[in-house]
Amino acid sequence: MTETTYPDRIKPITPSAERLDAQRRRAKLAHAVRRASIYILAVAIAIWILLPIWLIASMAFSTPADVRAFPKQILPSPFSTQTLEFFLNTQGIINSTINSLVVAVLALVISTLLAVPAGYAIARYLFPGRDAIRLGILSVRAFPVVVLAVPLAVVFIRLGMFDKVHSLAMMHAALTLPTTILVVASVFASVPYELEEAALIFGCTRAQAFWRIVLPLALPGIAAAAILTFVLSWNEVFAAILLTISNRTLPAQILYTLDKSGDPFKFAGGFFMLVPSLIFIFFIRRYLFNMWGQINK
Amino acid sequence: MAEIVIERAVKRFGKFVAIDDVSLTVHDQEFVVLLGPSGCGKTTLLRAIAGLGMLDDGRIVIDGRDVTYLPPKQRDISMVFQNYAIFPHMTVFDNIAFGLKMRKLAKETIRERVDHAAKLLHIENMLERYPGAMSGGQRQRVAVARAIAYDAKVLLMDEPLSNLDALLRLEMRAELKTLLARLGATTVYVTHDQIEALSMGDRIAVMRAGKILQVDTPTRVYDLPANQFVGSFIGNPPMNFLYGQVRRQDGATKIKIGELLITPPEEMQPPLRAYEGRHIYLGIRAENMEALTQPSPDTLPVTVEVIEPLGSQNLLTAHIEGGMLKISTHPDFPATTGGQIWLRFPVRKIRWIDPDSGEAIVPDLEKVLA
Ligand SMILES: Nc1ncnc2c1ncn2[C@@H]1O[C@H](COP(=O)(O)OP(=O)(O)O)[C@@H](O)[C@H]1O
Ligand SMILES: [Mg+2]
Numbered sequence: 001m002t003e004t005t006y007p008d009r010i011k012p013i014t015p016s017a018e019r020l021d022a023q024r025r026r027a028k029l030a031h032a033v034r035r036a037s038i039y040i041l042a043v044a045i046a047i048w049i050l051l052p053i054w055l056i057a058s059m060a061f062s063t064p065a066d067v068r069a070f071p072k073q074i075l076p077s078p079f080s081t082q083t084l085e086f087f088l089n090t091q092g093i094i095n096s097t098i099n100s101l102v103v104a105v106l107a108l109v110i111s112t113l114l115a116v117p118a119g120y121a122i123a124r125y126l127f128p129g130r131d132a133i134r135l136g137i138l139s140v141r142a143f144p145v146v147v148l149a150v151p152l153a154v155v156f157i158r159l160g161m162f163d164k165v166h167s168l169a170m171m172h173a174a175l176t177l178p179t180t181i182l183v184v185a186s187v188f189a190s191v192p193y194e195l196e197e198a199a200l201i202f203g204c205t206r207a208q209a210f211w212r213i214v215l216p217l218a219l220p221g222i223a224a225a226a227i228l229t230f231v232l233s234w235n236e237v238f239a240a241i242l243l244t245i246s247n248r249t250l251p252a253q254i255l256y257t258l259d260k261s262g263d264p265f266k267f268a269g270g271f272f273m274l275v276p277s278l279i280f281i282f283f284i285r286r287y288l289f290n291m292w293g294q295i296n297k
Numbered sequence: 298m299a300e301i302v303i304e305r306a307v308k309r310f311g312k313f314v315a316i317d318d319v320s321l322t323v324h325d326q327e328f329v330v331l332l333g334p335s336g337c338g339k340t341t342l343l344r345a346i347a348g349l350g351m352l353d354d355g356r357i358v359i360d361g362r363d364v365t366y367l368p369p370k371q372r373d374i375s376m377v378f379q380n381y382a383i384f385p386h387m388t389v390f391d392n393i394a395f396g397l398k399m400r401k402l403a404k405e406t407i408r409e410r411v412d413h414a415a416k417l418l419h420i421e422n423m424l425e426r427y428p429g430a431m432s433g434g435q436r437q438r439v440a441v442a443r444a445i446a447y448d449a450k451v452l453l454m455d456e457p458l459s460n461l462d463a464l465l466r467l468e469m470r471a472e473l474k475t476l477l478a479r480l481g482a483t484t485v486y487v488t489h490d491q492i493e494a495l496s497m498g499d500r501i502a503v504m505r506a507g508k509i510l511q512v513d514t515p516t517r518v519y520d521l522p523a524n525q526f527v528g529s530f531i532g533n534p535p536m537n538f539l540y541g542q543v544r545r546q547d548g549a550t551k552i553k554i555g556e557l558l559i560t561p562p563e564e565m566q567p568p569l570r571a572y573e574g575r576h577i578y579l580g581i582r583a584e585n586m587e588a589l590t591q592p593s594p595d596t597l598p599v600t601v602e603v604i605e606p607l608g609s610q611n612l613l614t615a616h617i618e619g620g621m622l623k624i625s626t627h628p629d630f631p632a633t634t635g636g637q638i639w640l641r642f643p644v645r646k647i648r649w650i651d652p653d654s655g656e657a658i659v660p661d662l663e664k665v666l667a
Contacts, residue, residue, distance in 0.1 A: 197349050198382035200369045202447060203399030216386050 053274060060084055060271035064264040087268030090261075096253035099165055101276070103240075103249055104233040106169030111180050111229040114173070116222060119184030120210070124193070140178045149242040156243060163245050171243060172233040180225040187221025188214065231277050299360045299373075299450035299483045300325050301346060306355035308341055315341045316352070317507035328477060328484045329512075332494040333504030334530065339487040340379070342504075343453050346485060348372050360450060370399075375447040377454040381440040383428040389415075389439050390424040396447035414446035417476060434465045441473070445480060452482040458493065470496060491531045495519060503527050520582070522648060525655040528580045534612065534623040537586075538650065539579045543572040552579065555618055557597040562644050564660040569649060577658065580648035583612065583625040587641040590631060596639035601632050613638070 059067050061076040064083050087093060121127070122134060152171065156162040191214050199209035215222075240252040248256065254269045301323040308316035315338045323329045331339045344350045346357060348369035356365045364372045375396065384392050393414055397407045415421040418438040428436055437457060444452060457473070458466045474497050477484055488494055494501045495515045502512045503523075511523035522528035528536035541552040541559070550569045552559045559579070561569055569577070589596060599615035599622060606628060613624040613632055624640065632638055649658040 192380070192382070194378050194380055194382040195384060197369075198376070198378060198384070199395075200349065201347060201374065201376045202396030202443070203370045205368070205370070208399070213384060 056267055056270045056274065059264075059267035064262075067264045067267055068262070083264040083268045084271070087265055087272065090257070090265070092248065092253050092257075093250070093272075096248045096250045097272070099244075099247050100234060100250040102165050103169045103172060104230045104276075106166060107172035107176070107233040108226050108229045110169060110173035111176050112222065112226050114177060115180040115184045115225060116215075118181045119186075120188050120214070122181070122185040123188035134182075137178045137181055140174075145175065145236075145238050149239050152239075153242050162243065163247055165244075165247050168240060168243050168247075168249065169233070171239050172236055173229065175236070175239070176229040176232050180229060183225045183228070184218070184222055187218045187225075190221075191217045227281060230280055234277055235273070300358075301451060301483060301485065302356075302358040303342075303346070304356045304358070306342070306345060306357065307353050308338075308345060308350065309353050315507055316345065319355075319507070319509050321502055321509060321512060323483055323485060326481045326483055328486065328497065328499045330494040330498035330501045331485065331487045331504060332491060332498075332501050332531075333489065335489050337504045338507040339489070339504055340455055343376075343455055343485060343487050346451070347374055347376055347453055372451070373449045374451040374453055375444040375449040376452075377440045377444045377457045379455045379457070379459060381436045381460075383436050383439050383443075385428055388425055388427055389420060389431075392428065392439055393424075393443045393446050395443065410446050410448070411442075414442040417445065418442045433460055433462075434469070437461060437469070441476075445476070445482075450483060452477070452480070452484045454484065454486045456487055456489065459488070459490070466493075473497070492533070495531070503530065505530075520646070520648075521657070522580065523657055525578065525580065525650050528648060528650075532582060534583050534625075536580045536582055536648070537622050538620070539581070539617065539622070540576055540620070540652075541579050542576050543569060543574065545573050552577065554579070555597055557595065557642075559595075559642055559644060559647075561647075561649065565649060565658075568658050568660055572651075572658075576652055578650035578652055579642070580650050580657075581642060581646055583623040584610075585643060585646035586624050587643065588613070588624055588626045588630055588632070589639040589641065592639055593641070596641050598637055598639050601634060601636055601638055604632055604634055615640075 055072070058074070058076045059072070060083055061079055061081065062073070062083060063078065063080045064086065066073065066076070066078075066080075067083060118137075122130065149171075153162065156164075156167050161167040195213050195217070196209045199213045200206070204212065235251060236249075237251040237255055240249045241255065244252065250273060254273070258266065258269075301321075303319060303321045306316050306319045307314065317338075319338075319342060321329075331342060333339055341350065345352050346359075348364065348367060348371075352365060356363055358364065359372055359374070384395065387395065390411055393411045394407050397410055402410075411424070412421065415424055418441055420435065420438045420442060423431070423435065423439075428439060431439070437460070441457065444454075458469055461469060470493060486497065495518075498515055500512055500514055501518045503510045503518060503526075505526055511518060511527050513521070513523075518527065519531055522531065522536065525538060528538070539554050541554040543550060543552055545551070546558065549560055550566050550573060552561065552569075592598065597617070599617055601613050601615055603614040605612040605614075609628070610625045611628050611630060611632065613626060615622045615624060615638070622640075624638075626632065650656070651658055
């Protein structure tokens, strides 16, 4: 083997093997630490969210006596549906649950049907007053429900819309519209305009291009906006109390009877409030992730 | 028959004029390249032909039909976009079939046409895949397959190769050229790459700042640029421009560069006479000068500053009065850095340029024909 000889000034600089090893070990360790801390953080966040849910769920399936006991058990034992049954048999709960579902679905439909065209227009068209409208939409958020609800109740009474499920749904839709419009607009803006133009070239009208190309690609974002509406409507209590009397929604009904009832009722109610949102998100969750990876590029 | 006629097209964005009174005719089955630096309006012009941006003035006629105000779907065109614009939520098959489905063709016909187009572009085994899982080169093939499967009379391409790496671009260039020649569609192809334009086009339309400067065959655009811009934009290295004084001597118009006197050919005498006593530019390509190692009559001595061996040729840089000169020589030519060589200028290879307008000075005959 012959040693290559270099003139002094171009001698190759190779770090010694040990130094390389030490460097590599350090890099590996740093990498491991970074990964571990991400996991720890994720687990902490998950516990933070899941612990109360677990507590509520396990209480809901314990006997009323166990619910009142302290310290609480980790697992419901004996397992019992007594608490839930008691809650469900309470006057007005079933009815208000149905009301809540109807209101939430109606609000979702109204809000989505309005937000999709509005969001598309804001994302794609340069029309006079676009920025003013965008600001106007956002400024609706500045009015708290507290301020809106009482005058609205008066108006609703005058129009004969008071204490109706669909009136409350409209109210909830109005509450979420500013957010949903802006969310949907940003989703539409993220769909490359070139894709729409390609559709036009290959034989689509504008409406067809929207229906076949833009809408499917925007679906995840639209679903997210829909969830937002559903959950907000499901949880909203202030407008619900003010605008309805006989057609109460679930949160309004629970709040109404809260001070007259004990812990078992509260835990069962909490659990019952929680479940529909969880189920809804479970079914719609795949739209929350982009199904086809990154759009374009 | 699908001829494209663009008449006095104007397109403005606010006050900015992106297309400035452009006229161009693309003959049936012809392959015309729009070539120009970035931002000169190539895409805007192509989109106007496609119907993706209305003109502010002028007309576009495709196949004898005025399409100026028609939407894209009524123009019988298809297009390859610069970023491909493949639909990410459809398989490769559905992407290629998209236009055919919109035309409501029979299922078997669609299947056949998609298979055919996919075979031409060698993506027949990827038809069930989604574009998200494909490389840039593969997506590019899908975009081309979609465009040719649509089988329109006019094919528009906007820098279809610009997003590929150099090696792939070279490969696709040759492949596209053969493919398009076989299809016989009238094609308008946009690029900012002059090599691509020279190697692919039947004719090249050179653009700058919203105007078409010259429309000619690749050889003519290369050898006989209409002006200084075209000469320096096309070719690598760009055309050399030597500053020379026009004077009258021995009953003829001659041009003096350094100590060298060049006698323009017969037909250039009348137009150059008007320049006597002034200066003009002589445009000449690096490979069109004759380099000699010995002094000889009618040669210009220059000092070689840099020698760049490029394999098939050596590129020499020489300093002359008022500028640089690039000379391409055979690799065996014995030049040395700092050494002197002598250059001969074949007058037939010289382009005579007006120094004020930058336009080529042409004999009357050519002016009439152009
Ligand atoms: N939609 C638009 N709005 C405003 N200016 C535009 C628009 N499209 C293109 N331009 C301008 O027009 C000029 C030509 O653009 P383009 O045709 O895309 O150039 P290129 O030759 O690079 O394809 C550029 O200066 C560009 O900034
Ligand atoms: Mg462009």
